[in-house]
Amino acid sequence: MLATVLHGKGDIRCEEVAEPKIERPTDAIIKLSASCVCGSDLWPYRGLQPTSGPAHMGHEYCGVVVEVGDAVKTVKPGQFVVGSFCISDNTCPHCRFGFQSSCEQREFMSGAQAPYARIPLADGTLVATAELPSDDLIPSLLAASDVLGTGWYAADAAGVQEGSTAVVVGDGAVGLMGVLSAKQMGASRIIAMSRHKSRQDLALEFGATDIVSERGDEGVARIKELTNGVGAESVLECVGTQESMTQAMNCARPGGKIGFVGVPHGVQIDGQNLFFQQKSLLGGPAPVRRYLPYLIDLVLDRKIDPGKVFDLELPLSDVAEGYRAMDERRAIKALLRV
Numbered sequence: 612m613l614a615t616v617l618h619g620k621g622d623i624r625c626e627e628v629a630e631p632k633i634e635r636p637t638d639a640i641i642k643l644s645a646s647c648v649c650g651s652d653l654w655p656y657r658g659l660q661p662t663s664g665p666a667h668m669g670h671e672y673c674g675v676v677v678e679v680g681d682a683v684k685t686v687k688p689g690q691f692v693v694g695s696f697c698i699s700d701n702t703c704p705h706c707r708f709g710f711q712s713s714c715e716q717r718e719f720m721s722g723a724q725a726p727y728a729r730i731p732l733a734d735g736t737l738v739a740t741a742e743l744p745s746d747d748l749i750p751s752l753l754a755a756s757d758v759l760g761t762g763w764y765a766a767d768a769a770g771v772q773e774g775s776t777a778v779v780v781g782d783g784a785v786g787l788m789g790v791l792s793a794k795q796m797g798a799s800r801i802i803a804m805s806r807h808k809s810r811q812d813l814a815l816e817f818g819a820t821d822i823v824s825e826r827g828d829e830g831v832a833r834i835k836e837l838t839n840g841v842g843a844e845s846v847l848e849c850v851g852t853q854e855s856m857t858q859a860m861n862c863a864r865p866g867g868k869i870g871f872v873g874v875p876h877g878v879q880i881d882g883q884n885l886f887f888q889q890k891s892l893l894g895g896p897a898p899v900r901r902y903l904p905y906l907i908d909l910v911l912d913r914k915i916d917p918g919k920v921f922d923l924e925l926p927l928s929d930v931a932e933g934y935r936a937m938d939e940r941r942a943i944k945a946l947l948r949v
């Protein structure tokens with residue numbers, strides 16, 4: 612089959628690879644309904660994350676089960692499934708505590724920018740729908756696999772609840788999903804920090820009440836102005852740079868919470884500064900599996916439309932253009948038809 616392989620910095624190709632097979636009795640093979648490019652795929656694409664040889668890319672997926680291993684009990688061929696980018700057994704102590712992304716058997720999904728993919732620990736990782744969803748819902752169900760689940764976690768970790776004031780740092784796909792999530796959780800004020808018109812528009816559509824285009828100290832000053840000089844109780848950090856983390860910390864009020872889901876690259880946090888700021892931090896890879904059943908229902912009931920985050924659609928064979936467009940910020944997120 613033809614699938615996406617990253618050979619080195621800026622060198623992404625669609626080329627012939629072996630079809631996945633059941634390797635362990637707990638595996639499932641799915642036929643993907645669609646695939647996509649993630650903002651986090653850009654770190655190795657830009658050469659900012661070491662890679663060891665050609666890498667099979669793609670960790671966001673939904674599709675139809677075609678084969679399962681002998682030990683798989685909860686999903687069967689013909690079912691439509693969505694899974695997390697974190698593979699988890701959903702039975703270990705961390706999974707049962709709701710942190711499936713720290714599962715004792717955790718693996719990170721790869722090889723999903725392809726027509727078929729192998730899903731390890733299928734019982735713990737996959738959530739099946741009662742029936743096959745209609746085609747127009749596929750982008751939103753695909754979003755649930757990572758960006759929606761991650762935005763949701765950012766809002767949850769930031770303690771967003773009914774009536775909250777939330778600030779979202781970052782206008783990539785995850786930041787925009789953070790806006791949508793904060794809205795669903797009942798935030799009454801959602802301030803999106805963005806400098807790009809098309810992303811500002813989407814943020815407003817997803818529920819943002821205010822847009823702040825300034826950054827750094829000026830951005831923080833604007834947030835203070837909008838919050839009676841105190842800052843926000845909930846801040847979602849969805850980038851992962853020193854600048855975005857500092858901005859997020861400074862936008863939160865004392866006692867406020869920061870959910871940080873941008874994979875940190877070169878971020879330093881000063882202990883004494885954190886101590887005196889009195890702010891709480893929770894981040895990491897999102898436990899998407901915890902939220903999946905709920906998020907899938909929201910999509911199937913058409914209460915949310917996270918699939919709007921895909922503003923570019925390409926055949927898998929044009930994957931290189933998908934990476935380029937996202938790298939150059941011409942596209943928010945590229946959907947790949949397989």
Ligand SMILES: [Zn+2]
Binds near residue numbers: 704
């Ligand atoms: Zn586990």
